[in-house]
Amino acid sequence: MATMTESELRAGVIFGDANTAEYVYMPAGELGMENPVCVYEQPEGREDVSIREAMNIIRRRSLRPASHPQLGRSSC
Template identity: 45%
Template sequence: MSKVIAEKLSAGYIFGDADNEEYIYLPGGEVGVDNPLCVLERQGSKEDLPLEEASDMVQHLSLRPCSHPLLGKRSF
């Protein structure tokens, strides 16, 4: 797990790839909870991922900070 990516997710940054319609972000309601769940969006479907797994997926999918079509640059 990349601590830098996990910290950026915790700060509300959205990672994604607009061409492939893939986004990972931490919803505002998960801020401050013991085991936060991030959202992985892929072509319209959504899946919950623990923060550690989401951080790994950002690296695996080579996602970069981006702007989400509905949320903008930050998730909260």
């Protein structure tokens, strides 16, 4: 069963921390996919991660729903 955080991520909510400039989100093209690819952005660059790894990053970094500097509050 998906957690509330995973459900929000799958719905396009962007998780992040403006102080550290870290963001995790699911690109609009991945919404609704069974095994989606998410994006983990940090000052050093951007990388594709699995939904499982995205959830681990969100938990480990205590990321919360946030407004991305270019995308806003949602990736869709």
